Amino acid sequence: MRLVVLGGGESGVGTAILGKKKGYEVFLSDFGKIKNNYKEVLILNQIPWEEETHTEDLILNADVVMKSPGIPDKSPIVKKLKEKNIPIISEIEFANKFTNVVTVGITGSNGKTTTTMLTHHLLKQGGLNVGLAGNIGKSYAWQIAENKFEAYVLELSSFQLDGVIDYKPHIAVITNISPDHLDRYNYDYSQYIEAKFRITKNQTEDDYLIYDADDEAITDWLSKNKIRAKKVPFSLTKTLEEGAYIKDDTIYTNINNETFIMPINELSLEGKHNVKNAMAATTVAQLMRIRKATIRESLSDFQGVEHRLEKVLKIQNVQYVNDSKATNVNATFFALDSMTTPTVWIVGGVDKGNDYAELMPLVREKVKAIVCLGVDNSKIIEAFGNVVDVMVETTSMTEAVKIAQKMAEKGDTVLLSPACASFDLFESYEDRGKQFKNAVQSL
Missing domain, CATH: 3.40.50.720 (NAD(P)-binding Rossmann-like Domain)
Structure with missing residues (x-):
C-alpha cells in the first residue's frame, strides 16, 4: 500500500x-x-x-x-x-484505523482550544491516562504510533472533519458555530455548518453529542437533521432536565441523574464564554465518571490558554491583553464583551470574509481608539471609521504597541484581538502573540 x-x-x-x-x-x-x-x-x-x-x-x-x-x-x-x-x-481518519481508544472530539468556531485543554485537565486530574491531540500539541497519528494513552481529547477543526469517513468520537462537543473560514467553503455558511456536524455523523446510540443549546446555527441544524447520539445540551438561558445550565450564578450539570454544582465565581477562567467552555468540559468529565471533588478542584485551578485573553503586563496602570488567538469576528466579540475598562483595540490581518457589523454595539460602548495592524485595513476603516475618535494604521507590532501606549490612559486596557488571520505580517497567531508580548515587555 x-x-x-x-x-x-x-x-x-x-x-x-x-x-x-x-x-x-x-x-x-x-x-x-x-x-x-x-x-x-x-x-x-x-x-x-x-x-x-x-x-x-x-x-x-x-x-x-x-x-x-x-x-x-x-x-x-x-x-x-x-x-x-x-x-x-485526514490525519484523524488515518490514525483512527490503528486504535480502539476512547476519544472525546471537540469542535466549534471558538472556544475549542480552551474547552479541549480544560477537558484534558479534568480527565487527567481524575486519574485517566489521557492524551491531547488534533489541532493542538503533538499529532494524533504520532501519539498512536507511540501508543502511550488509553483515551484522547482531540481538538478538531472543520478542515480535519472534512477528511473524516469512519472516525467517530465516543463523546463529541460542538462549542458554537459562527461564520469562519468561509473562503474555504465557497463563502457558503451552510457548507461550513455541515462540516462541523460531521463530528457526529458516525456516532451511535451509545455515544454522546454535547452542544450549546443557545446557539442558533446548532439548534437550527439539529431541528432539521436526525442524529443517533444522545444529545446533552448546555445553556446560559434555559433550565435543562438533562445537561448543564445556570441558576443563581451557579453551574448545574445533570447527567444520568447525577447533579454537579459549581458557583461561577469559583471558576479560574473569567467571562461568559468560559462559563460555557467549563460546562462542556464538566459534562464530558461526568460522562467519563470523574469524581465531583476532582472536577471542582480542576475547574478552579486551570491555567488558561496562551494567546487567548492572556494578561501580559500592567504598565502605568494600563493592562495589556494578548488575544492573538482571536482569528475571527466571533472570538473578538467575546474579548470585547469581557472588557470592563475603556479599550484601545489592536485589530487586523488577513480578512476571511469578516462581517464587522455584530461588533458595532461593543465598539461604541467600549473602544476609545483603534490601531489597525494589517497590510490591507480598508474594511476595518470602513466599518469603524465614524465610530471611534482615533484610528491609526500600522504595519509592525512594535509600532502598533507604541502607538497604543500613547493613546491609553490610566485605567485603560490595550487589547490585541485581531479578528483576522495572521499570515500577512506574521508566521502564525502564536508568532503574532509572542511579538505582542515582546513589544509590551520592551515598552
Whole structure:
C-alpha cells in the first residue's frame, strides 16, 4: 500500500511515521518549505520527502492520500487526485484505523482550544491516562504510533472533519458555530455548518453529542437533521432536565441523574464564554465518571490558554491583553464583551470574509481608539471609521504597541484581538502573540 502525505507539518509528519510503522510505503510532499526539525525526523525514520514542489509521478500513484488540514480542496494537486478517485483522508481518519481508544472530539468556531485543554485537565486530574491531540500539541497519528494513552481529547477543526469517513468520537462537543473560514467553503455558511456536524455523523446510540443549546446555527441544524447520539445540551438561558445550565450564578450539570454544582465565581477562567467552555468540559468529565471533588478542584485551578485573553503586563496602570488567538469576528466579540475598562483595540490581518457589523454595539460602548495592524485595513476603516475618535494604521507590532501606549490612559486596557488571520505580517497567531508580548515587555 502506498501512502502519500501532503504537507510536512505536525499532522503530515505524524501520519508518515505511523504509516511507516504499519508497513505502508510512504512518501511525503510539501509545496512549501519543511521546517528543519521535521526534516530531521523524516530523515531519521528513512521516509522519502520533497519540498517546494509536488512531483505528480510520485503522488498520483498513491493508494491513499493524507492531506494536511491547511491545504485547500482547490489546490491543483488535490483536484488531480480527485479526478483519479484516489481516496483523500485526514490525519484523524488515518490514525483512527490503528486504535480502539476512547476519544472525546471537540469542535466549534471558538472556544475549542480552551474547552479541549480544560477537558484534558479534568480527565487527567481524575486519574485517566489521557492524551491531547488534533489541532493542538503533538499529532494524533504520532501519539498512536507511540501508543502511550488509553483515551484522547482531540481538538478538531472543520478542515480535519472534512477528511473524516469512519472516525467517530465516543463523546463529541460542538462549542458554537459562527461564520469562519468561509473562503474555504465557497463563502457558503451552510457548507461550513455541515462540516462541523460531521463530528457526529458516525456516532451511535451509545455515544454522546454535547452542544450549546443557545446557539442558533446548532439548534437550527439539529431541528432539521436526525442524529443517533444522545444529545446533552448546555445553556446560559434555559433550565435543562438533562445537561448543564445556570441558576443563581451557579453551574448545574445533570447527567444520568447525577447533579454537579459549581458557583461561577469559583471558576479560574473569567467571562461568559468560559462559563460555557467549563460546562462542556464538566459534562464530558461526568460522562467519563470523574469524581465531583476532582472536577471542582480542576475547574478552579486551570491555567488558561496562551494567546487567548492572556494578561501580559500592567504598565502605568494600563493592562495589556494578548488575544492573538482571536482569528475571527466571533472570538473578538467575546474579548470585547469581557472588557470592563475603556479599550484601545489592536485589530487586523488577513480578512476571511469578516462581517464587522455584530461588533458595532461593543465598539461604541467600549473602544476609545483603534490601531489597525494589517497590510490591507480598508474594511476595518470602513466599518469603524465614524465610530471611534482615533484610528491609526500600522504595519509592525512594535509600532502598533507604541502607538497604543500613547493613546491609553490610566485605567485603560490595550487589547490585541485581531479578528483576522495572521499570515500577512506574521508566521502564525502564536508568532503574532509572542511579538505582542515582546513589544509590551520592551515598552
